[in-house]
Amino acid sequence: xxxxxxxxxxxxxxxxxxxxxxxxxxxxxxxxxxxxxxxxxxxxxxxxxxxxxxxxxxxxxxxxxxxxxxxxxxxxxxxxxxxxxxxxxxxxxxxxxxxxxxxxxxxxxxxxxxxxxxxxxxxxxxxxxxxxxxxxxxxxxxxxxxxxxxxxxxxxxxxxxxxxxxxxxxxxxxxxxxxx
Ligand SMILES: [Zn+2]
Ligand SMILES: [Zn+2]
Numbered sequence: 001x002x003x004x005x006x007x008x009x010x011x012x013x014x015x016x017x018x019x020x021x022x023x024x025x026x027x028x029x030x031x032x033x034x035x036x037x038x039x040x041x042x043x044x045x046x047x048x049x050x051x052x053x054x055x056x057x058x059x060x061x062x063x064x065x066x067x068x069x070x071x072x073x074x075x076x077x078x079x080x081x082x083x084x085x086x087x088x089x090x091x092x093x094x095x096x097x098x099x100x101x102x103x104x105x106x107x108x109x110x111x112x113x114x115x116x117x118x119x120x121x122x123x124x125x126x127x128x129x130x131x132x133x134x135x136x137x138x139x140x141x142x143x144x145x146x147x148x149x150x151x152x153x154x155x156x157x158x159x160x161x162x163x164x165x166x167x168x169x170x171x172x173x174x175x176x177x178x179x180x
Contacts, residue, residue, distance in 0.1 A: 070124065071108050076166050105121045
């Protein structure tokens with residue numbers, strides 16, 4: 001082990017006084033045990049400091065939520081028609097649509113933020129992809145029950161891929177800016 005010897009008294013977790021530890025919260029400097037420590041980009045923090053910081057980050061107002069939801073829904077629906085017409089190229093189009101949605105949402109809510117807001121935008125993106133996905137699904141089921149081939153299956157596959165990619169891109173692109 002390469003931990004330098006310390007001449008200070010052993011530390012004990014401030015929440016678990018029976019646990020000896022070598023960690024300190026990088027913000028409030030209280031000693032914390034492994035269970036209480038949360039690894040952040042700026043070092044270990046106690047759970048209280050992490051929670052306090054998250055609150056400070058949440059600046060979204062109540063009317064930002066419907067804006068994020070419906071904007072993401074509408075743009076995702078529009079994008080699904082483009083993707084639906086392009087087949088295989090959905091793989092490239094869907095992430096671009098996701099980036100576009102996240103930028104549009106960020107702009108529409110005046111760059112205010114909260115985790116719930118990002119989740120709601122992702123839900124909107126998913127819901128926006130559903131009508132065309134459902135349409136393709138019905139097409140495949142109709143073809144199958146009518147004794148037809150599986151030709152419509154590709155369209156369904158691309159739409160499913162679109163729904164997944166657009167949702168994940170929207171969420172990770174929006175929430176990514178919060179982790180520093
Ligand atoms: Zn702390
Ligand atoms: Zn602890």
